[in-house]
Amino acid sequence: MSGAARDDRTDTAAESTSSSTPVAQLSRDAARAQVEALTSRILELRDAYYGRDTVLEDDASYDEKLQRLAEIEREFPELQSQDSPTQTVGGRAESTLFDPVTHAERMLSLDNVFTPEEFAAWAAKVERDANRAIHWLCELKIDGLALNLRYERGVLVSAATRGDGVVGEDVTENVRLVPGIPNRLDDDSVPDLVEVRGEVFIPKAAFDALNGLQREAGEREFANPRNAASGSLRQKAEGKNAAQLARMHDRLSRLRMLVHGIGAWQNPPVASQSQIYELLSRWGLPTSDHASVRDSAESAAEFIRYFGEHRDSVEHEIDGVVVKVDELALHDELGATSRAPRWAIAYKYPPEQVNTKLLDIVVSVGRTGRATPFAVMQKVRVAGSEVRQATLHNQDVVKLKGVLIGDTVVLRKAGDVIPEVLGPVVELRDGSEREFVMPTHCPECGTELRPAKEGDVDLRCPNARSCPAQVRGRVEHIGSRGALDIEGLGEIGAAALTQPEVPATPPLVTEAGLFALTLEQLLPIEVIVTDSETGLPKLEADGEARRRSPFRRARRAPLPGQEPTKSKPDPPYDPTGPFDGDEQFIVSSAATGLLDELEKAKTKPLWRMLVSLSIRHVGPVAARALADHFGSLEAIRAATAEELAAVDGVGPIIADALIDWFAVDWQVEIVERWAAAGVQWQTPGHPGPGAAAAAGGVLAGLTVVATGSLEGFTREGAQEAIIAAGGKAASSVSKKTDFVAAGPGAGSKLAKAEELGLRIIDAAQFAVLVTQGPEALDEPAAAGE
Template identity: 55%
Template sequence: MTATPDSTGESDKSDLSDATARAQAHAELVEKIEEQRAAYYKDDSPLVADAEYDDLVHRLEDLEEKFPELVTDSSPTQTVGGNVDTSTFDPVEHIGRMYSLDNVFDFEELRGWYDRVRAATSATSKFLCELKIDGLAVNLLYRNGELVRAATRGDGRIGEDITANVRTISDIPDKLDTDYPPAEVEIRGEVFFPLEKFTELNAALVEEGKSPFANPRNSAAGSLRQKDPAVTAVRPLHMLVHGIAVWTPADDSHPEPGHQSEVYEQFRSWGLPISEYFKVLETIDEIEDFITHYGEHRHDVTHEIDGIVIKIDDIAVQETLGYTSRAPRWATAFKYPPEEVTTKLIDIQVQVGRTGRVTPFAVMEPVTVAGSTVERATLHNGYEVTRKGVLIGDTVTLRKAGDVIPEVLGPVVAARDGSEYEFVMPTHCPSCGTELGEQKAGDKDKRCPNSRSCPAQLANRIFYLASRAAFDIEALGEEAALALTAPAEPEAPPLTSEAFLFDLTAEDLADVKIYRNKKVKGVETGERELVPYFYTRATAKKPSAPSANTTKLFEELDKAKDQDLWRVLVALSIRHVGPTAARTLAAHFRTLEAIRAAELEELSAVDGIGSTIAASLRDWFAVDWHVEIVDAWAAAGVRMEDEEQETGAQTLEGMTIVATGSLSTFTRDGIKEAILGAGGKASSSVSKKTDYLVAGDNAGSKLDKAESLGVRVLDEDTFRALLDTGSLD
């Protein structure tokens, strides 16, 4: 959890044994929380991420728990939501109060809540677990089956009348689909904005000269709280309902259901949208399993979630347990670690890739999100920077979903102070100075056309050819590639083309130096110094000599000469020719010379290649300096053909197989090699065309999808049987 540095943090560290100090710390926390509430509920533009707000509230709760005399009726721990904006919408009073939820952040806290609930009632009630939608809370009032009012939560008692806007949401029926509606019923739910539509909306707002939203939750709130319902109508809002506050039956023959899960079935029969992701469970272990499952699959559902809500299923038990001043005692929310945080956008810089594409990236104040520290995130291209509406100096919302590359969602416009300024995409390559251009007319990406001599492109191509997907040269990392192509000294680098990589000698690298942070006794001094990269430093006792890593580099370069043909193809950085296409080409043609000589039609006819890859191959070999690379590598001893070998039994011919999870006897590449070697197609995604899914430990969402599509799932032993015989009969 990331806390925002502020005066309240300093107060927490002070001596709270003094009553004045305690009161000051309390007042500072209350002021900060109320400021965040106003930004969140009234302005639809939060100044901090949810996790940072939660941290402030927890600090206030801890302080009030230690010193109960600080608690007042107006404290944020005793109240719900924010004030109503009466200048835009009419205030309306909810029939039943809208409460908030208490949160827990780990299984220990969850078990504490579970034990308290069990101790408070003798009933052995079950628990309904459902996904916590990251949206805007809305209250629907139906009388005799007709929608008569929709309102925001507001302060829990008074909300804003947004009926006209909610009527534009296609999910919400104006009339319940039943002949026996309650006389009056208040239904609670969440309105949300699909993430995939979020960037499109912000781009449209920026184009119109309007402020973009910071994240999808606030785009939902901002879209729903429009003065003109016509604006709301064109926004792709959705709603899911999840609770009843007031139920007045029309007669005794149709009473309110007795369980929360029955309420959901009632909603479904009425034509109201409910979540498909809920389950009724009994034990704490089952609840924790549910939480763990959706923690791993939180991005596989139709809306953003930030946790799991756990409720007593029996409504009579709910009523027995009752409420605190702000939350029900019979429910809690387990909050997942934050995947969205706010941080400062210090600068926008650009980098040049191996194909010449010039990509802007955000340089930010380091921040912890999804378990890792992030200080850079791609912005894709200049057009995307404009679309997102971000300025250098902005506070931005940063999202990192699991292993996904960090993404800047949008700016926190309310945090701007006027010092922010626009990013200007460079017109010339920052590496070689060549004027940037488009690869084709209308291309959003800018590229450096100096592909042969641009130091940045060359360094990235060297780094790529050393990757596991190509020659797999572990000792040739990103820093080594830069040292070879753009050292601080000498002025003439040892490598001006990848063609000469295998001709390098240790002597060629003796004078290569780079700048590094100077250290004294292991501690950085803040100064930079020029040091040899490939050689050790000379001392009075020992002359400079190749380092251990340099010796390893030459050993691995020698081994790389004997790699399979498909790896050589990948190493050449031919556009569109990745490992899969390279394997297909190598298997079909067997030699690089045959691929080079093949006509466009012959290449296109190869299954899995097609016209795009074929054209890219012909274009690549038409460039003289590309051919020089091939000829130089061949002259240096790089093998340009696959050895003739007896083809193994094609037991998987015609089968499409997906592998997922951790397997005990196969690596990821190993099982792919086994599938391809037996004539099968190794796919990365499950579809109706998939014949088998091989599932190991922690199989994840691919296993769920396979089961939903009826794809047969194999364990490792069964797959081996299929591999041996081609049949499972």
């Protein structure tokens, strides 16, 4: 998935995190409520950014939420948990696409400053703490994807994304196709083990060329180079045909990497960060030409100022400058917080601004029915990409900004990612401009718009069941990585099934019929490609709406065993005609592939099924908790609000949302029709809710932690095997842990288990444990005696 996707399911949470009340004036209950809301929203933003390559808010808004959370936690330290976003790094390592890899040394993030004054204050504090002269290594902050390369005896053995800083995704095979990354380091000074950290990116010229190919193919363009790099690297070769593999390899060949540091390594023969760069370059690794060592903080500030004014001169996108203490000895002295080193900082540049013409303001409807005004502008290039639309949030924001249709407006890329209209250039008005009037009815289905509750600024379409825009959004959500992860059910696939040009009646009026789709329903379908945010048609070079036929019949072919004949020409081929049993059609792989993916999705874990239902507030964390505790949808539906709320990770708000969702008949119909089509609504072997889970099974009453790569089990499969055997699948090691199943890549959890003297088993023993119980583990030893 790439590009900025439409997602407005957490409007209430987003509003509740923007309180301007000074932290010192908050009551404890108000502080707790803000901590919960902020944590939920920040984790959602991280999951979207790191897990789905999707940007839901700009950097500045994200940073404000993180800073607000940190302020509240400083004032109310008892509200800070170990897994708070202020204490953790990046996204959560829950991908189903790639195997997990545990980094030998944790990958930290960086704290940010945004003004020269903030940078000067940070540098002064570091100098005071160091109490000696400091040299500053300055380098450009690449807008790409953080990567960890692990070399053993000079050979590249793994490449992994940062993930949550401890566990990332294994993208080794794809990284081998990226030019400039050596598979072997040939130098006598290479240690037996070394982790090399860097950033994968796509150069500006390659990004423009790639988007040109996307346009020619009628596919979605990448929103920015960072999404292009991440989306290209996080692809699976499995299941692709020859043409798709060729495109995948072409995209990977456009990527580049620059390395900027070391993780774990043995016997470092250097004294400074800049010497590390010299060493990495000698080993044959790609390093930046723009790094510079400065002998004062003032000189480092000059470096920052220079590249702030010459960003366009760099071959790749940058969003700031990273400044590090060059002396390695000071790194240990200065130390680090739980998420960032104290010896380095990222200076974030303000986004670029340009002027353009506001041609129109249109209203689009999202998955939750929220009606959002969008600015449609004369296309303009800003911060490295072309922009023609930007969100205006709601009618009050339009009034606040003071923009009129026809204005020349000031546009920027907030966080260099999301386009934002700042306001009009009033001096350039000529009297032809006109005010925007918010529509009273849904532009998609004609239903009267209204607030969800009294006092809400946002207007919503209440026709949730059959508003085409809302159905489309929910179907796209079902196919997303965070839900059922269905290949082919992205932006275009969802639009084709719910809002096609051909046929007149869409295959899906609601998502209830998704798992009962047939090949006949999919052939043929044509759809106008629209922007995922605004709903506006994407245009060809000549201004015509861009059309695609993702599911189509290509041509008539002989039946198996039947030879083609030249003497008897084929009758005219009608691509819309019915199947008559006497002919065979060669159909697009997209149609058959989608049906295959839907069939596989029927048996995906219960928690993913719950997420796919678009129940308000039920994201992956709550869904896992519900699935682990109850084991089936039937048990969840039978539970009272009090029983639901008592589940760790659920609480009363989510409990009420579940009760409300199942009280709506058309939503219950989705569950029933999916079940009739073969969807599995239970965890196989789960003994039942609550206490019943501990009452039966070979692991009844036992707690097991699975870490690393266990042969024969995926990460989720190992957890589900523990639960199916009646045990508790814990995510952290403690004195209460009975067994730790550890495979290759096990890191800190294995070390903690050894420290506590816990029972550690391998993959083969784990398979015995979850099927036969702990007694079976001791049988071979007893036989040997």
